[in-house]
Amino acid sequence: MENKKRLYRSSTDVKIAGVCGGIAEYFDIDPTLVRLGWVIFTLMGGAGIIGYFVAWLVMPTRD
Numbered sequence: 001m002e003n004k005k006r007l008y009r010s011s012t013d014v015k016i017a018g019v020c021g022g023i024a025e026y027f028d029i030d031p032t033l034v035r036l037g038w039v040i041f042t043l044m045g046g047a048g049i050i051g052y053f054v055a056w057l058v059m060p061t062r063d
Contacts (some may be wrong), residue, residue, distance in 0.1 A: 005026065006026075007024040007059060009021070009056070009060065009062065010022040013025070015056075017052075017056040018061065019052055019055045020034040020035045020038055032044070038052060
């Protein structure tokens with residue numbers, strides 16, 4: 001049986017919607033680094049805010 005890795009919003013590591021926590025779980029990295037990346041991305045033109053909301057809408061929550 002295949003072990004498919006899926007991207008979900010985190011239900012345990014949540015600050016706003018669990019998007020950064022889910023990305024950190026998927027790539028097995030520290031969620032603080034992902035959050036810092038989102039902040040930097042947002043400060044460089046504001047596209048990070050739009051990207052976060054799109055990810056919030058598109059990524060399913062882990063049950």
